[in-house]
Amino acid sequence: MSNSLLDSKRIVLGVSGSIACYKSADLASKLTQAGALVDVILTEAAQQFVTPLTFQAVTGRTVYSDLWNRDGHVQHVKLGESADLLLVSPATAHTLAKLAQGFADNFLTVTALAARCPVVVAPAMDGGMFAHPAVQENVALLRARGVVVIEPKEGRMASGLVGKGRLPETAEMIGHIRRVLGRNGVLAGKHVLISAGPTQEPIDPVRFISNHSSGKQGVALAQAAVDMGAEVTLITGRIHEPIPFGVNHVQIQTAVELHDAVMAVIQEQDILIMAAAVGDFRPKNPATQKIKKEMDGVPTIELTRNPDITVAVRAWKAVNHAELFMVGFAAETQNWLENGQSKLARKGLDLIAVNDVGGTQTGFRSATNAITLLGKDDLMIEIPLQSKEAVAEAIMKQVAKMLTV
Ligand SMILES: Cc1cc2nc3c(=O)[nH]c(=O)nc-3n(C[C@H](O)[C@H](O)[C@H](O)COP(=O)(O)O)c2cc1C
The missing domain is CATH 3.40.50.10300 (CoaB-like)
Known part of the structure; x- marks a missing residue:
């Protein structure tokens, strides 16, 4: 169902190599159904879990994955500059580290540096990785820079372990997105x-x-x-x-x-x-x-x-x-x-x-x-x-x- 907040909004969805990648296909689909224009960027590792075709099919748009395989346009700058929101979901420990340090070695990280819109990251990782001081410091650094971090949920993870590291379900993810997109709205501060x-x-x-x-x-x-x-x-x-x-x-x-x-x-x-x-x-x-x-x-x-x-x-x-x-x-x-x-x-x-x-x-x-x-x-x-x-x-x-x- 179309929604006026999401309608025609340009959302860049960066997907990195976590087992939770499949959830992002549903998210891309629901955002598209709500009227958003969703441009998906897959890291190389993400393509081990999901294919560009999955996202192309649910968004009806080109999926970006390879920084070098383009037709002369500086696509990452265009995407980064025209986006209303950049969401990295799931965000692996690896991609969080790269974003925190300003690395620019793939389509997603380069686009993140070119982005002029709000940036939201949704970490997802198994086995207590999220609690590691290295990950926590990267998350804190991103937060201090104004990045919105969606806390992972507690629960059973793919390994069978129970802990904090699950990617929230689509409805909650869309709730976070709406809150960020609306935050400078006409009732801001009220x-x-x-x-x-x-x-x-x-x-x-x-x-x-x-x-x-x-x-x-x-x-x-x-x-x-x-x-x-x-x-x-x-x-x-x-x-x-x-x-x-x-x-x-x-x-x-x-x-x-x-x-x-x-x-x-x-x-x-x-x-x-x-x-x-x-x-x-x-x-x-x-x-x-x-x-x-x-x-x-x-x-x-x-x-x-x-x-x-x-x-x-x-x-x-x-x-x-x-x-x-x-x-x-x-x-x-x-x-x-x-x-x-x-x-x-x-x-x-x-x-x-x-x-x-x-x-x-x-x-x-x-x-x-x-x-x-x-x-x-x-x-x-x-x-x-x-x-x-x-x-x-x-x-x-x-x-x-x-x-x-
Ligand atoms: C089966 C499998 C599941 C993985 N799940 C996660 C995960 O949930 N979170 C994470 O941070 N890394 C996970 N990894 C490790 C990442 O895929 C690896 O660090 C990779 O280099 C991430 O690259 P990217 O951040 O560029 O996508 C997983 C690896 C494998 C083989």
């Missing part, structure tokens, strides 16, 4: 707090009152904010969505926990987006033991009100004269426009995303959404039916626009 997903209010230790929220839209908003360079804190109820790489994730269960988690970090934020579906009520006295049908009959559950988080934040904002941009969500099944407008004014929001959750293609659990953004001075923007990722981008663009004018 702190964004997003709540997402359902709350669960315990009835007893095994039952709870909840709602159908999947957290998909809030998670997509967090990714869109990261893509625009923001520092993102994402507070979620229990959801099954993967958390975007690079966000600070806080897990909660109940509305009271969500309230406390929001208030604990609110003073650091520039933008608050409340996309969580917060329960309005909770059982007043949850049972400490499971309610048994044989013994307890049909229980009556007395409810009490949950704290209104928007009201609490608004009060905090007034007392502290804080400049916090507040975005709310209104999940409606009827009279959505009137209800949205009334919530915008009542809660003192800067923007409200009104969501018709009654349809099959919008709202809870669906992959797509359609939203109407309402703001002060009769601002009304329709975001038509599209993926929740695209809706999230449109919302974040509008927030950034309102914040920077």
